[in-house]
Amino acid sequence: MSLQHYLVISSILFTLGIFAVLTRRNAISILMGIELILNSCNLNFAAFSRFVTPPENIDGQIIAIFGIVLAAAEAAVFLAIILAIYREFGSIRPDEVDTLKG
Amino acid sequence: MVVSLISIILLAPLAAFVIFALLGLAKRSFPRQDLLSTLAMLVALGCSLYLIKEIVPKPDPHTVEWISLGNITLSMGFYLDSVTVIMLIVVTLVSSLVHIFSIGYMHGDPRYPRFFAYLSLFSFSMLFLVVSDNLLGIYIGWELVGLCSYLLIGFWFEKDSAANACKKAFLTTRVGDVGMFIGMMMLFTKFNTLSLYDGAQEGIFTQAAAQLTTGDMVWLSIAGILIFCGAIGKSAQMPLHTWLPDAMEGPTPVSALIHAATMVAAGVYLTARMFPILTATSSLVIAYVGGITAIVAATIAIVRFDIKRVLAYSTISQLGYMMLAIGAGSYVAGLFHLTTHAFFKALLFLGSGSVIHAFHAMHAHHDEDHTDEAAHEHDNHGLVHEHGSEIPPDQDMRNMGGLRKKMPITFITMLIATLSISGVPFIFSGFWSKDKILGGVLGRAMEWNSGHHYILFVIALCAAGITAFYMFRLIFMTFFGEPRNQEMHNMAHESPWTMTVPLIVLAALSFPAVNHLWFNKNNFKPPDQPHIQAPQHAYVSPDTKIAFSLFGLSEAEAAEEEGGKDTEQADKAHHAHEVAHNIAMVLSIIVAGLGILLSWLFYHRRRFSAESVATTFRPAYNLFWNKYYFDEFYDGVLVALTVWKSRLFAKFDLSIIDGIVNGVATITRKIFAAFIGFFDNRIVDGIVNRVAEVTWAAGGRIRRIQTGAIQTYLFVVLGGIVLIILIFRAL
Numbered sequence: 001m002s003l004q005h006y007l008v009i010s011s012i013l014f015t016l017g018i019f020a021v022l023t024r025r026n027a028i029s030i031l032m033g034i035e036l037i038l039n040s041c042n043l044n045f046a047a048f049s050r051f052v053t054p055p056e057n058i059d060g061q062i063i064a065i066f067g068i069v070l071a072a073a074e075a076a077v078f079l080a081i082i083l084a085i086y087r088e089f090g091s092i093r094p095d096e097v098d099t100l101k102g
Numbered sequence: 103m104v105v106s107l108i109s110i111i112l113l114a115p116l117a118a119f120v121i122f123a124l125l126g127l128a129k130r131s132f133p134r135q136d137l138l139s140t141l142a143m144l145v146a147l148g149c150s151l152y153l154i155k156e157i158v159p160k161p162d163p164h165t166v167e168w169i170s171l172g173n174i175t176l177s178m179g180f181y182l183d184s185v186t187v188i189m190l191i192v193v194t195l196v197s198s199l200v201h202i203f204s205i206g207y208m209h210g211d212p213r214y215p216r217f218f219a220y221l222s223l224f225s226f227s228m229l230f231l232v233v234s235d236n237l238l239g240i241y242i243g244w245e246l247v248g249l250c251s252y253l254l255i256g257f258w259f260e261k262d263s264a265a266n267a268c269k270k271a272f273l274t275t276r277v278g279d280v281g282m283f284i285g286m287m288m289l290f291t292k293f294n295t296l297s298l299y300d301g302a303q304e305g306i307f308t309q310a311a312a313q314l315t316t317g318d319m320v321w322l323s324i325a326g327i328l329i330f331c332g333a334i335g336k337s338a339q340m341p342l343h344t345w346l347p348d349a350m351e352g353p354t355p356v357s358a359l360i361h362a363a364t365m366v367a368a369g370v371y372l373t374a375r376m377f378p379i380l381t382a383t384s385s386l387v388i389a390y391v392g393g394i395t396a397i398v399a400a401t402i403a404i405v406r407f408d409i410k411r412v413l414a415y416s417t418i419s420q421l422g423y424m425m426l427a428i429g430a431g432s433y434v435a436g437l438f439h440l441t442t443h444a445f446f447k448a449l450l451f452l453g454s455g456s457v458i459h460a461f462h463a464m465h466a467h468h469d470e471d472h473t474d475e476a477a478h479e480h481d482n483h484g485l486v487h488e489h490g491s492e493i494p495p496d497q498d499m500r501n502m503g504g505l506r507k508k509m510p511i512t513f514i515t516m517l518i519a520t521l522s523i524s525g526v527p528f529i530f531s532g533f534w535s536k537d538k539i540l541g542g543v544l545g546r547a548m549e550w551n552s553g554h555h556y557i558l559f560v561i562a563l564c565a566a567g568i569t570a571f572y573m574f575r576l577i578f579m580t581f582f583g584e585p586r587n588q589e590m591h592n593m594a595h596e597s598p599w600t601m602t603v604p605l606i607v608l609a610a611l612s613f614p615a616v617n618h619l620w621f622n623k624n625n626f627k628p629p630d631q632p633h634i635q636a637p638q639h640a641y642v643s644p645d646t647k648i649a650f651s652l653f654g655l656s657e658a659e660a661a662e663e664e665g666g667k668d669t670e671q672a673d674k675a676h677h678a679h680e681v682a683h684n685i686a687m688v689l690s691i692i693v694a695g696l697g698i699l700l701s702w703l704f705y706h707r708r709r710f711s712a713e714s715v716a717t718t719f720r721p722a723y724n725l726f727w728n729k730y731y732f733d734e735f736y737d738g739v740l741v742a743l744t745v746w747k748s749r750l751f752a753k754f755d756l757s758i759i760d761g762i763v764n765g766v767a768t769i770t771r772k773i774f775a776a777f778i779g780f781f782d783n784r785i786v787d788g789i790v791n792r793v794a795e796v797t798w799a800a801g802g803r804i805r806r807i808q809t810g811a812i813q814t815y816l817f818v819v820l821g822g823i824v825l826i827i828l829i830f831r832a833l
Contacts, residue, residue, distance in 0.1 A: 018820060022813050095811050 006047035013040035027082050027092040042067045105164050108180050111146040115225040118142035122219035139218040140201040147194040181235030189232040192444045193364050197225045199604035200359040206600035224250035237286045237296040247365045255352040267348040274345040278335020285328030307378045319381050326384030337369025337421045340395040350410040354455030362417050362451050363444035370424040378629045385429045392425025393561040400568040405726045408493040409454045432542025433628035439535035446519040449608035453516035460594040461496035499579040506581040508594045511602045513581045515609040522612040524570035525694040531614040545682035570697030578705035
């Protein structure tokens with residue numbers, strides 16, 4: 001398993017994430033897309049840490065763990081916002097939340 | 103001592119007034135305020151009487167500098183001589199008695215305290231006028247008494263007639279005051295001072311006497327006549343006399359104090375004060391004005407039925423007498439008559455007040471005065487006319503008659519005053535003062551061989567006879583005969599003691615002893631008149647003419663007083679006056695007797711009918727009844743002219759001034775405003791609107807980019823990143 005394999009998988013994940021974010025109409029699906037993007041990034045960090053930097057340097061892996069924690073926190077906040085939006089608008093489709101639009 | 107006494111005399115009534123005013127402001131009152139002002143007047147009276155002792159032959163003024171502007175210095179001060187003391191006593195005495203009388207007369211009036219406040223203010227003003235040693239002080243007092251007169255005439259201002267009368271009095275006297283002020287300014291310009299006597303600086307009289315040799319004294323005559331104009335207004339002389347009869351709308355005690363005894367006598371006092379600067383011309387003017395006033399007012403008085411109007415015209419006539427005396431050089435006689443007249447005329451007015459009061463009791467006090475306004479409604483132009491229908495019933499002599507039994511004290515005291523004013527010989531003061539005037543006028547006529555003074559003497563003599571006639575007409579109509587209005591007669595009663603006591607005191611003063619004490623030859627000397635010279639055709643011998651001219655008539659009187667000098671001219675002058683006085687005395691007794699006899703025949707015995715005489719002499723009767731058409735003349739000429747002029751100015755205002763203003767407005771509106779409006783609307787607003795429209799349109803287009811759909815944005819961001827990556831790859 002070389003670095004390229006990891007990068008290819010990471011790219012596929014990232015692309016899937018972007019696709020989900022751009023095309024889904026459901027806020028939850030968008031959140032899942034975002035998670036995919038984040039995880040592709042974490043995979044990149046870990047891969048580069050393993051193959052590029054010296055073995056004693058584990059900065060990349062630590063950042064990957066930070067990223068996972070961040071994603072968890074972000075998911076919590078996101079879900080809370082979505083709950084509030086649902087209560088207010090009765091929908092979780094972002095294009096229907098348009099009261100700020102002139 | 104003198105200064106403090108005068109200060110007390112001045113401050114006592116002033117303090118009473120100030121206390122009243124402060125209480126009025128605080129809306130408080132304490133019981134018997136009337137006693138306070140009466141007490142103040144009695145204090146002033148006591149001080150005045152004490153001052154008799156203090157007079158020195160050559161009095162010195164007590165002057166302080168008041169205003170100093172550059173080389174102009176105005177001073178204020180007191181000056182005390184015999185005239186001042188006489189006036190002080192007259193004013194304080196009559197004022198005290200009127201205060202006491204008012205306690206009874208004004209009882210129950212809703213503005214009772216205010217009446218006494220006004221009386222106190224008046225007393226202060228009059229006393230200030232009298233003691234001032236300069237023309238400015240006299241002028242200040244002069245205007246203050248005018249103000250008080252205005253306030254007191256209009257005391258019952260609910261009545262239209264009273265409100266009009268007080269305005270008329272104020273405005274009419276103001277006409278004379280303008281002349282007086284011009285005269286004062288002439289003297290001030292010439293002498294640079296308004297002080298009459300020597301004080302810190304040379305007074306007017308000294309300087310005027312020093313200019314004797316400069317010849318032409320025309321300006322001095324004019325100044326004298328102008329100052330006399332003030333006296334014409336204040337003393338109600340022709341032709342400014344019309345306000346005084348209307349002033350009878352005020353309460354009767356006011357008529358007695360202000361419009362009979364003191365304020366109207368201020369004009370005589372002023373003329374007497376100006377005696378040393380009177381020239382032959384101004385003296386003659388004064389004498390003629392006085393003489394004509396005396397006879398005209400007397401003839402008007404004959405036909406009046408309102409008891410107060412009779413007395414008002416009588417007052418005008420008697421004031422004319424005093425003016426005549428001073429104009430004819432009989433200084434002492436004028437002031438003597440002023441004093442005696444003050445007492446007996448105040449008595450007559452208070453007596454009439456007592457009669458009116460007696461009739462008044464049948465109505466609630468003065469209330470009917472306030473309700474009969476309808477009778478006065480046709481007083482157009484603000485002037486009050488006396489017509490038969492307008493006489494209040496309680497003042498109409500046709501409602502009186504037979505009152506002598508009902509009101510014995512009022513009757514006897516008024517009879518004494520009437521005998522005095524009519525000139526009944528020897529035991530009444532009026533006889534002596536009137537005789538002194540007649541004698542003085544005739545004496546000057548004989549001494550100067552002057553036709554003018556003979557004419558004036560005849561006028562004065564006729565007026566004396568008429569005076570006796572109409573005064574006894576008043577007495578007969580009021581107190582004798584049968585009651586004409588039984589209902590009113592039954593209600594009549596003698597007045598309370600506060601009203602009868604002043605009557606009795608004044609009646610006592612109408613006997614000569616008291617007054618004669620003062621006007622004896624040692625106490626009272628006329629000042630010199632350096633500007634009057636005996637005319638060329640006088641029978642004074644040529645060699646003594648110079649000496650005579652230096653001292654004028656006063657020298658002759660002085661000679662008379664000192665028992666005759668050795669000089670021939672003094673003897674002759676003395677002789678002339680001696681003869682004149684004897685002739686005048688006999689003639690005045692005859693005319694007075696004639697007047698009383700005629701009055702008795704007409705109004706008591708009914709031997710002749712006044713109505714038939716009136717019908718026979720219809721034109722004369724109409725002339726008297728309409729008061730020589732003075733009011734009509736003023737109404738028709740002066741008032742109408744003023745109204746016409748005002749209309750003209752109103753028209754001018756409406757058409758020309760308003761036209762200009764409106765024209766300017768039109769031009770501004772139509773041209774300037776239109777242009778500026780166009781500029782604002784098109785240019786300024788246009789720019790602003792264009793900017794707004796451009797922004798609006800641009801915004802409308804640009805806002806399309808912002809769809810609000812988050813995924814569009816993300817897509818754009820992604821596209822941008824890809825683009826950047828591609829660009830960097832290409833580099």
